[in-house]
Amino acid sequence: MVERINSFPDFKDSFGDKRIEKRAEQVLNKLTIGRIGNIRQIAETEAEQKSFYRLFNNESFNEKAIESSIVNRCGELCKGRHVLCILDSTEFNLSSQQGRIKPSSGLGKTTKKGILGFMMHSSLVIDANAGSALGYSYIKTWDRKEDSLDKYKRKYSQLPIEKKESYKWIESANQSKTLLNQSSKITIVADRESDIYDLLAIVPEPTVHLLIRSKSNRKIAEGGNLTDHLDGLPVMHNYQLEVRGDIRKNIDKRTALMDLKWAKVTIKKAVGCKNKTLPDNQGLYVVEANETNRNGGIYWRILTTHPVTSSEEAMQIIEWYKQRWYIEQIHRLLKKDGFKIESSQLEQGWAIRKLTLLAMMAVLRILQMMLAYEDDNEQPIDEIFNKEEQQCLSVLNEQLQGQTDKLKNTSKHNTLKWATWIIARLGGWKGYQSQRKPGPIALQKGLAKFYHVFEGWSMFQKFQKNVSTQ
Numbered sequence: 001m002v003e004r005i006n007s008f009p010d011f012k013d014s015f016g017d018k019r020i021e022k023r024a025e026q027v028l029n030k031l032t033i034g035r036i037g038n039i040r041q042i043a044e045t046e047a048e049q050k051s052f053y054r055l056f057n058n059e060s061f062n063e064k065a066i067e068s069s070i071v072n073r074c075g076e077l078c079k080g081r082h083v084l085c086i087l088d089s090t091e092f093n094l095s096s097q098q099g100r101i102k103p104s105s106g107l108g109k110t111t112k113k114g115i116l117g118f119m120m121h122s123s124l125v126i127d128a129n130a131g132s133a134l135g136y137s138y139i140k141t142w143d144r145k146e147d148s149l150d151k152y153k154r155k156y157s158q159l160p161i162e163k164k165e166s167y168k169w170i171e172s173a174n175q176s177k178t179l180l181n182q183s184s185k186i187t188i189v190a191d192r193e194s195d196i197y198d199l200l201a202i203v204p205e206p207t208v209h210l211l212i213r214s215k216s217n218r219k220i221a222e223g224g225n226l227t228d229h230l231d232g233l234p235v236m237h238n239y240q241l242e243v244r245g246d247i248r249k250n251i252d253k254r255t256a257l258m259d260l261k262w263a264k265v266t267i268k269k270a271v272g273c274k275n276k277t278l279p280d281n282q283g284l285y286v287v288e289a290n291e292t293n294r295n296g297g298i299y300w301r302i303l304t305t306h307p308v309t310s311s312e313e314a315m316q317i318i319e320w321y322k323q324r325w326y327i328e329q330i331h332r333l334l335k336k337d338g339f340k341i342e343s344s345q346l347e348q349g350w351a352i353r354k355l356t357l358l359a360m361m362a363v364l365r366i367l368q369m370m371l372a373y374e375d376d377n378e379q380p381i382d383e384i385f386n387k388e389e390q391q392c393l394s395v396l397n398e399q400l401q402g403q404t405d406k407l408k409n410t411s412k413h414n415t416l417k418w419a420t421w422i423i424a425r426l427g428g429w430k431g432y433q434s435q436r437k438p439g440p441i442a443l444q445k446g447l448a449k450f451y452h453v454f455e456g457w458s459m460f461q462k463f464q465k466n467v468s469t470q
């Protein structure tokens with residue numbers, strides 16, 4: 001049997017200090033159990049609380065080292081697979097903590113005027129065929145300088161891309177390429193903010209593809225621009241899209257009727273592109289999905305290096321782009337429903353940033369379980385739970401299954417879906433076949449309960465072992 005690599009870092013040899021490594025692992029476990037990014041609340045005793053604060057203020061426990069222990073794990077997991085690297089940025093606003101936070105401690109401007117915070121850019125890695133989440137191939141946090149002049153005064157548009165914040169798209173794509181060089185194929189997926197000519201020209205390789213939402217109505221060598229070109233084409237395919245309603249974003253739940261078009265195009269180099277070494281044009285495919293008969297409905301125009309010559313291939317592009325939703329879920333769990341990073345109560349910006357990196361790993365496990373139910377992706381359990389955890393899950397499984405067939409864990413024993421059924425049941429989910437899939441809150445609650453049980457269970461195991469060897 002292949003030895004499966006667990007997607008979670010153990011921080012072994014990460015910080016050059018055994019005590020720091022052990023403490024970091026402890027905090028990650030506590031974050032998973034505590035379901036909140038607040039040190040005071042996850043620590044059980046005052047001494048523990050103090051030791052956690054010391055950890056976050058320790059300079060050997062640094063962001064670079066945390067990042068590499070997280071991403072290196074992902075590199076090993078990706079061997080031989082086609083992976084999607086879903087890139088996205090988000091910002092954390094620490095307005096409620098403004099009075100508490102020490103000045104010049106790693107926070108800066110945000111897009112909200114006068115509010116301190118920091119930025120994060122990351123790459124979530126998903127198996128393109130199985131649909132399971134494997135980890136991250138890039139994570140970086142940074143602060144925008146508080147005292148910097150505005151973009152106009154800094155002559156921002158004149159700067160080479162390496163000097164701009166938007167270089168993050170190229171840097172994260174390049175790092176993912178290097179880190180995941182053992183994968184069979186990489187597809188970089190990103191939203192409109194990443195529609196940058198430099199990215200289109202630099203990143204693609206025979207085994208590295210782009211799949212990005214188009215923002216600019218670029219000029220094309222075929223004549224005219226993208227919009228005109230697509231408007232001139234007939235609708236090539238229709239499909240239906242189930243839209244999840246979202247009251248906060250004013251989106252109605254509905255079945256959208258979509259028109260699909262695709263074409264091969266040659267995009268011309270952008271006038272604003274400062275890099276003289278890049279080619280004057282770039283061949284790509286464009287896929288357009290447009291909701292019919294609805295003003296302000298869904299409209300996606302996607303640029304990709306994957307060949308698109310049939311409706312199946314065009315639909316595959318749409319399916320892959322849809323998976324961008326998962327990185328938004330990660331950001332939401334970090335901020336709102338889950339870890340509430342924005343009210344962490346730490347006094348140093350650096351510490352909050354390090355905490356956020358650890359919380360990214362805790363959130364990953366929730367996403368992995370959500371995906372296990374969403375797509376039936378059969379992710380092997382060994383990638384998420386170790387052998388001892390699996391034994392404990394087996395015992396719980398017996399307890400949680402009912403007398404009737406309606407309440408049975410029907411998934412294969414070696415899959416994450418099997419474990420997810422147990423975890424979700426612990427979190428209050430009813431578990432009937434007919435019921436809705438478990439949501440993030442039930443999974444978080446269930447995971448917390450599971451680790452409390454597991455702690456006791458492993459103590460008992462050790463005790464029994466000691467007794468039997470005496």
Ligand SMILES: [Mn+2]
Pocket residue numbers: 088089191193
């Ligand atoms: Mn974005």
